[in-house]
Amino acid sequence: MERALSARQWGDAQARELAASVPLLTQQQQVDLLRRLSVAINEGQLKVETRGPLF
Numbered sequence: 703m704e705r706a707l708s709a710r711q712w713g714d715a716q717a718r719e720l721a722a723s724v725p726l727l728t729q730q731q732q733v734d735l736l737r738r739l740s741v742a743i744n745e746g747q748l749k750v751e752t753r754g755p756l757f
Contacts, residue, residue, distance in 0.1 A: 703735060706748060712739075713751040720757040 706716045720739075724732055739756065742748045750756070 703738065707742060710747065710749060711751055712743070712748045712756065714754065717752050717754060717757050721755075724757060 703720070706712050720735075724735070727735065736757075739748075743750060743756075
């Protein structure tokens with residue numbers, strides 16, 4: 703997530719990495735991470751460049 707925010711883009715590689723790591727997180731960590739991702743996208747901090755799901 704930090705690398706994506708630094709690069710200001712969310713692509714297929716980031717979506718795959720997030721999908722692989724979400725099951726390893728606690729439920730609260732998942733909620734926090736997905737909230738952060740949603741806010742970053744909605745505020746224009748991330749340019750979404752994936753054709754598939756975000757995670």
